[in-house]
Amino acid sequence: MDVFEAVRTVLAVRHYQDKPVPADVVRRIVEAGWLTGSASNKQPWHFIVIEDRDTLRQLGAAARTGPYVAQAALAIVVAIEHTEFAVSDGSRAIQSMMLAAWAEGIGSNWVGFLGPAEVKTLLGIPEHLDVLAVVPFGYPAQVAGRGKKRRKPLSEVAHSGRFGQPFA
Amino acid sequence: MDVFEAVRTVLAVRHYQDKPVPADVVRRIVEAGWLTGSASNKQPWHFIVIEDRDTLRQLGAAARTGPYVAQAALAIVVAIEHTEFAVSDGSRAIQSMMLAAWAEGIGSNWVGFLGPAEVKTLLGIPEHLDVLAVVPFGYPAQVAGRGKKRRKPLSEVAHSGRFGQPFA
Numbered sequence: 001m002d003v004f005e006a007v008r009t010v011l012a013v014r015h016y017q018d019k020p021v022p023a024d025v026v027r028r029i030v031e032a033g034w035l036t037g038s039a040s041n042k043q044p045w046h047f048i049v050i051e052d053r054d055t056l057r058q059l060g061a062a063a064r065t066g067p068y069v070a071q072a073a074l075a076i077v078v079a080i081e082h083t084e085f086a087v088s089d090g091s092r093a094i095q096s097m098m099l100a101a102w103a104e105g106i107g108s109n110w111v112g113f114l115g116p117a118e119v120k121t122l123l124g125i126p127e128h129l130d131v132l133a134v135v136p137f138g139y140p141a142q143v144a145g146r147g148k149k150r151r152k153p154l155s156e157v158a159h160s161g162r163f164g165q166p167f168a
Numbered sequence: 169m170d171v172f173e174a175v176r177t178v179l180a181v182r183h184y185q186d187k188p189v190p191a192d193v194v195r196r197i198v199e200a201g202w203l204t205g206s207a208s209n210k211q212p213w214h215f216i217v218i219e220d221r222d223t224l225r226q227l228g229a230a231a232r233t234g235p236y237v238a239q240a241a242l243a244i245v246v247a248i249e250h251t252e253f254a255v256s257d258g259s260r261a262i263q264s265m266m267l268a269a270w271a272e273g274i275g276s277n278w279v280g281f282l283g284p285a286e287v288k289t290l291l292g293i294p295e296h297l298d299v300l301a302v303v304p305f306g307y308p309a310q311v312a313g314r315g316k317k318r319r320k321p322l323s324e325v326a327h328s329g330r331f332g333q334p335f336a
Binding site: 032035098158 | 169170171172178180196198199200201205209211213214215216217220223229248252253255259262266267278291292293294299300313314317322326327328332335
């Protein structure tokens with residue numbers, strides 16, 4: 001799927017089919033994160049791929065805003081260093097992974113933000129790293145991509161030449 | 169261009185051809201930022217599209233790490249609110265724009281990070297917003313996409329099941 005088409009159609013997916021994601025597709029999603037650009041190429045990130053159902057359940061219980069992690073085919077936990085640009089770099093990597101997955105028909109969602117500590121303990125993540133997000137992935141339970149996105153009017157956030165001059 | 173292919177091949181581009189980017193392509197790049205998902209759909213961002221050569225020169229002078237902004241076909245200045253998730257959300261939007269541009273043959277690079285103040289003054293950006301980045305765009309001066317990316321070994325940053333178990 002073309003990049004713009006992926007950006008245009010990708011939706012947050014919180015309900016998944018009970019269907020595994022093939023190993024080569026999982027690998028491309030992980031590689032999309034790994035290959036993402038970062039400030040000064042520091043790559044201040046780790047990707048922990050979780051496919052074990054019991055661990056997914058424990059993640060779903062720990063990530064209070066995302067109990068549906070328990071039903072995902074897999075989750076990728078993104079842990080980052082305590083450095084100035086790590087939130088930004090990690091967010092870029094997650095965006096790459098979510099778009100790459102969507103292009104293969106796989107939905108995802110961003111769960112949590114810099115927490116919770118239980119996830120670190122559960123996965124043995126060292127003290128010097130933070131959990132930026134838990135990102136569950138799976139084939140969407142509903143036919144996806146038809147919903148229109150709710151966004152502010154383009155003219156409110158896009159400007160031409162100078163702030164306040166609407167981008168036509 | 170397919171999403172994974174875009175993520176795999178995109179490179180930082182700092183030298184541009186003296187060739188304008190068609191208006192419909194500029195619009196798709198801006199829309200890719202606008203349509204990006206954000207925490208609680210807050211969309212805490214503004215995109216200021218700069219195509220005027222004199223303003224691009226002033227941006228290049230202000231953005232000390234990116235004098236090449238002066239030669240770009242355009243730049244998009246991303247300004248964000250002072251809110252908890254805005255750096256993360258803005259970084260996701262920039263990633264969407266850079267990938268969407270690359271899929272159309274257009275290179276870009278991330279310049280600056282939360283500064284400098286001169287950019288705000290130059291573009292009339294209100295006090296309550298920060299400049300997250302200046303992102304120049306243009307057709308690459310060199311044939312791009314052949315360089316191999318320098319990345320840590322995948323096994324160093326990707327883990328399976330638990331931190332420290334390399335993802336095969």
